[in-house]
Every structure is written in structure tokens, then in C-alpha cells.
Amino acid sequence: MSSEAGEIEQKYGIPVVAAAGSNVVSFGIGPNFTYNTGMPIRYVGVPFPFSGQPRSVLKAYIEGKDTVTGKPMMHAIVDGLTKPLTAGEKMAGTPPESVPEPRLLPADTEDNLQRLFKEKGWTDYNPVIIPTQERVAAMLKGTSHKPDEIVKSAAGTFGTRRPFTVEKVATLAVMAGAKPEYLPVILALASQVPYQDSTTSIAQMVVVNGPIRNEIGMNAGLGALGPNNDANSVIGRSMTLIHKVIQGYDEGVTGFASLSNPLRYDNLCFAENEEALPQGWQPLHVQAGHKPTDSMLTIFTGWNFINSTGWTEQHYAPQMLMRDYMSTLSGMGATLIMDPSVAELLDNVQGFATKEKLAEWLSQNVQKTAGSYWGNAIVSSMLGPLGAQGLEPYASWKKLPGDAVIKPFTNPKGIHAVVVGGKTASVWFATDFMPGPSVSIDAWR
Amino acid sequence: MDRRKMLALLGASPALIASAPSYAGTASAAAPKAPSPMTAGLITAVNPAVTPGLPKRVPLAPRLDTLDGKTIYLVDTDWGGMGQNSSILEEMQAWFAEHMPAVKTIIKVKKGNFVTDDPALWKEIADAKGDGVVLGVAG
Numbered sequence: 383m384s385s386e387a388g389e390i391e392q393k394y395g396i397p398v399v400a401a402a403g404s405n406v407v408s409f410g411i412g413p414n415f416t417y418n419t420g421m422p423i424r425y426v427g428v429p430f431p432f433s434g435q436p437r438s439v440l441k442a443y444i445e446g447k448d449t450v451t452g453k454p455m456m457h458a459i460v461d462g463l464t465k466p467l468t469a470g471e472k473m474a475g476t477p478p479e480s481v482p483e484p485r486l487l488p489a490d491t492e493d494n495l496q497r498l499f500k501e502k503g504w505t506d507y508n509p510v511i512i513p514t515q516e517r518v519a520a521m522l523k524g525t526s527h528k529p530d531e532i533v534k535s536a537a538g539t540f541g542t543r544r545p546f547t548v549e550k551v552a553t554l555a556v557m558a559g560a561k562p563e564y565l566p567v568i569l570a571l572a573s574q575v576p577y578q579d580s581t582t583s584i585a586q587m588v589v590v591n592g593p594i595r596n597e598i599g600m601n602a603g604l605g606a607l608g609p610n611n612d613a614n615s616v617i618g619r620s621m622t623l624i625h626k627v628i629q630g631y632d633e634g635v636t637g638f639a640s641l642s643n644p645l646r647y648d649n650l651c652f653a654e655n656e657e658a659l660p661q662g663w664q665p666l667h668v669q670a671g672h673k674p675t676d677s678m679l680t681i682f683t684g685w686n687f688i689n690s691t692g693w694t695e696q697h698y699a700p701q702m703l704m705r706d707y708m709s710t711l712s713g714m715g716a717t718l719i720m721d722p723s724v725a726e727l728l729d730n731v732q733g734f735a736t737k738e739k740l741a742e743w744l745s746q747n748v749q750k751t752a753g754s755y756w757g758n759a760i761v762s763s764m765l766g767p768l769g770a771q772g773l774e775p776y777a778s779w780k781k782l783p784g785d786a787v788i789k790p791f792t793n794p795k796g797i798h799a800v801v802v803g804g805k806t807a808s809v810w811f812a813t814d815f816m817p818g819p820s821v822s823i824d825a826w827r
Numbered sequence: 828m829d830r831r832k833m834l835a836l837l838g839a840s841p842a843l844i845a846s847a848p849s850y851a852g853t854a855s856a857a858a859p860k861a862p863s864p865m866t867a868g869l870i871t872a873v874n875p876a877v878t879p880g881l882p883k884r885v886p887l888a889p890r891l892d893t894l895d896g897k898t899i900y901l902v903d904t905d906w907g908g909m910g911q912n913s914s915i916l917e918e919m920q921a922w923f924a925e926h927m928p929a930v931k932t933i934i935k936v937k938k939g940n941f942v943t944d945d946p947a948l949w950k951e952i953a954d955a956k957g958d959g960v961v962l963g964v965a966g
Contacts, residue, residue: 383962385944390960390962392885393949396953397891397959398960400961402965402966406966420883420885421886421887424887432915432966433966440918444919444922445922464891467890472886477881477884479880479881480881483878485873489870489871490869490870513872513875546877550877630879759908763905763907763940765908766907766940767908767936767939767941
């Protein structure tokens with residue numbers, strides 16, 4: 383909202399007061415101004431939560447206090463439109479650059495450095511490997527790229543400028559406990575910042591495909607989603623450190639995830655079990671148009687991770703239970719994570735010769751009520767306004783009674799399948815994780 | 828001499844040696860120096876922190892002398908998508924009508940959704956000689 387307010391003020395010379403919930407208003411006033419817009423937009427803060435509140439409560443908010451200034455809300459709005467600009471609000475031009483971070487930290491003891499790294503928010507609050515120059519130099523042997531090469535500049539939340547080098551990524555890789563041969567994967571991960579954040583419990587998932595899986599010993603088989611493999615675990619942890627240190631995610635300052643998500647610890651990092659795919663089922667990166675010999679990673683973003691709980695029963699085909707569980711998802715996208723034994727059953731017994739055939743069936747058969755569909759705030763926020771503006775099918779769905787049944791997965795291409803696991807149980811997860819583009823790992827070797 | 832104590836005297840951390848034996852050779856091969864009590868056992872780490880860039884500062888538009896006789900647009904960003912914002916803006920409109928009746932208020936709903944821009948609406952407000960905007964509510 384700061385950028386829209388800035389556009390109105392700068393382009394048309396019209397004064398603006400922006401109103402935001404007290405949960406996020408400090409971001410607009412603070413980091414978003416300092417690092418993103420450069421424009422000190424005048425905000426008022428509305429008590430949170432305001433969604434789901436009856437009209438009487440909203441009226442009380444307007445008659446109550448602005449959470450930013452403590453003044454009566456409407457007086458604060460009038461002041462925001464009329465009170466003369468301060469010297470700071472008139473300031474134009476390039477500010478002094480930030481004080482550059484030194485390449486090395488002052489020498490200190492192991493214990494003090496561990497404490498410093500935690501205090502600075504550079505860890506996941508598990509101990510890290512202290513990145514000595516020797517360790518970082520050894521890590522850099524994992525790539526042909528030069529240490530001072532800029533990986534990306536627009537790395538901060540909302541693309542703010544936080545340029546970082548290959549050496550910074552290698553430093554974080556050391557801290558996470560990585561081996562040098564993992565570095566190309568970690569660099570490919572870092573090249574995709576900023577990762578998506580939200581006040582909701584959004585999370586990421588990382589799927590690796592291609593030859594590098596086996597070259598670095600990633601686990602695509604037994605126990606692949608658990609803490610049972612060095613590469614899966616450490617690469618996933620690296621992503622958490624990249625998010626916090628490079629992207630600059632700081633809970634309560636630049637991010638406001640109310641509950642956050644335990645998947646943030648290792649970002650559900652695993653390799654697809656390409657060797658166990660049924661014939662005709664393509665690996666994820668091949669589906670995206672890449673060669674089987676390309677090493678790629680795909681970052682998914684989502685919220686939900688629903689376990690099939692038990693194995694597949696003969697009297698209820700796996701796609702039927704998948705359909706049932708997927709009815710709780712938003713309908714904006716889904717990824718099924720399944721054991722190879724489930725993929726075999728779907729292929730051999732149920733006749734789904736490709737992942738795409740399964741996706742088509744699910745798109746046609748998952749159902750939920752319109753009330754439940756619009757009850758999801760992500761759906762209502764993103765698609766509700768489009769429906770109000772006439773875009774189908776959302777326009778028609780908005781007019782339906784709450785108990786009317788709809789098929790929310792309108793696009794089968796939004797339903798994905800990834801095969802992983804050790805064939806000790808025919809189990810699976812239904813998730814609403816949606817993939818970003820596949821990213822080359824080979825480019826970072 | 829105890830190996831850990833010896834390494835500490837040479838300025839290398841025993842912790843480093845414990846996890847990376849190759850450093851022991853490096854440290855042992857170095858010319859012996861008088862140990863400094865300030866550095867003995869200390870570790871020099873590479874700083875993981877990134878230096879953030881700062882954007883150009885942009886001044887705000889001049890404020891209004893008074894709201895009397897002015898037109899203020901109350902723009903619904905449609906956060907939440909289900910009309911919640913309009914309810915808050917209607918309450919603001921009612922407050923202006925009761926307490927500052929000389930102010931004309933117009934409620935507009937932004938097109939797209941809360942993450943998309945609506946430059947056509949900003950132009951419409953400017954073309955209609957809108958004097959001020961209240962934009963909200965984000966949350």
C-alpha cells in the first residue's frame with residue numbers, strides 16, 4: 383500500500399493517509415520506508431483484527447484511537463492530510479549509504495560468536511558452524527563462480543536492495559553445516575530470494591531433480607521427508623538462513639507471521655525419486671520442459687500439508703481419498719507428494735498413465751461448498767475482488783448460496799505430483815504447495 | 828604439552844581443530860609467534876550480514892490548509908476481498924458527515940485485488956480534482 387500511496391502523492395501531488403492494521407503498520411512506517419519506497423507515508427493504525435468483526439466494532443475503531451499516534455483516529459486522519467510537512471517529509475535525493483558490513487567479524491571466542499549470531503538473528507536458534515575464513519574458502523571450492531560475484535541485488539522482502547555475493551552464500555552454507563558439493567544447490571536456492579512471506583503460516587518446499595541428487599547423496603527414498611539425510615537436511619536449513627540473513631527476514635520487524643510454520647526449519651527439502659517413477663510419469667523438471675540430465679530445483683510455496691495417515695486400502699482407491707482430502711484445500715493449486723507404491727497403484731491399477739491424467743481427474747472430481755471456498759481468506763482476498771469485477775467463474779461463485787457445491791480446481795495444470803519415499807507404506811500427502819519456476823543448479827556448479 | 832593448549836597458544840581455536848584437522852597443520856607450520864593474551868583462543872569469522880541499499884528519499888505532497896470545501900476520496904484497497912474495508916470507510920464517511928460536514932467524501936473501490944495497482948483510479952481521482960485520499964485498510 384505504501385507504493386500506491388506514494389504513486390498518488392508523487393505523480394498527482396495529492397496528499398494521502400494510509401490506514402493499516404496495527405499488526406503490520408510498523409512495517410509501512412519503518413522498514414518499507416527505509417529500504418523500499420524512500421517516502422515517509424503518513425499512516426494511521428487500525429486495531430487488529432478488523433476482519434470478521436461486526437460493524438459495531440468497526441465503528442468503535444473509527445471512534446477510538448489511532449494506534450500509531452494515540453490520537454483519536456479521525457483527528458489523526460485530518461492531521462495527516464493537513465498538518466504541514468516536517469523537514470524529514472520534505473527530504474529528497476540520495477541518502478547516505480548504509481554503513482558497509484565489514485567482511486570479517488572481530489575475533490572472539492566460539493561461545494561469544496554463537497551468542498552473537500543468535501542475537502543478530504543469523505541462525506534458526508540451533509547452533510551453527512562458525513564460518514571461519516578457512517571453512518568459507520573450502521566451501522567456495524564447491525563452485526566455479528568467483529567469491530565476489532553478485533548473485534542478486536533485489537533480495538529483500540518486496541525486492542528491496544540487499545546485494546549479496548557468492549561468498550555470503552558460502553558463509554551461510556558453512557553455518558548450516560553444508561559440504562562444498564552442496565554449494566551449487568544452495569546458490570540456486572539463494573538466487574530465488576525473496577521468498578514469499580505473509581502474516582499467515584506460509585511456507586516453502588524444495589524439490590531437487592536430476593543427476594545432482596545422487597552426486598551429493600540426497601535422499602529420495604526411505605525417510606526422505608524426515609531428519610534422516612545430511613544433504614536434504616542441511617540444504618533445507620541453508621534456505622532458512624538465506625531467508626533470515628540475506629533476505630533480512632526479522633520476525634516482528636520485516637515479517638509478521640502470526641504462528642509461522644514448522645516447515646520453515648528445513649523447508650521440506652528432498653529429491654524426487656525419479657528412478658521409482660512409473661513408466662510415463664515424468665520427473666518434475668522434465669514436466670517443466672527440461673532435460674532429464676539437467677539438475678534443477680523447484681521452490682514451492684503453500685500452507686497445508688495433509689497426511690494420508692494410513693496406507694491405501696483396496697476398497698477405496700487412492701485417488702478417491704486424495705479427492706476427499708483435497709476438498710479442504712483452497713483450490714488455487716495443489717501438489718500431491720506420494721510414495722512410489724502409490725504411484726504404481728495409480729498407474730497400474732487405476733489407469734493413470736501420467737501425472738497429468740491424475741491431475742485432470744482430480745480437477746474434475748474435487749468438490750467443496752461455495753461457503754467453504756470463500757471462507758478461505760487467501761481465496762477471498764485474491765479472487766473475491768476479481769469475482770466482484772465480473773471474472774468467471776468467481777463472479778458466478780460469489781452469487782451462490784453457501785451450501786452450493788463447486789469444483790474449485792478449475793485448472794488441472796495447477797495440480798502437481800511428486801514421487802518420493804521408500805515403499806514401506808503406500809502413503810501420501812495432499813498439499814496446497816504451488817511451484818515456482820524450475821531453477822538450474824548446473825548454472826552454479 | 829597438551830595439544831589443545833599448544834594450539835591455543837598459537838592463536839588457533841581448539842574448536843576449529845576439532846572439526847577440521849587440516850587446520851592443525853596450518854597452525855603448526857606457522858612461524859611461532861609470541862602468544863597474545865588478547866587473541867589466544869579467539870576465532871575470526873566471516874561476517875554473514877548483507878549491507879542493505881537505501882532508496883532515494885521522495886518528499887510527500889504538500890498538505891492541505893483546511894479540509895473545508897475539499898473532496899476526500901476514501902479508497903477501498905479490498906484487502907480481504909469481502910467488503911470489510913468498505914464498512915470501515917463508510918464509518919469514516921459517517922464521521923465526516925457528522926463532525927465535518929463541509930468535507931465531501933467519496934468512496935471508491937480499487938480494481939484488481941489488494942496486491943495489484945490501479946493507476947486508472949488514481950488518474951480518475953486527479954482528473955476529478957480530488958484534494959486528498961485515505962487509502963486502506965491493509966492488514
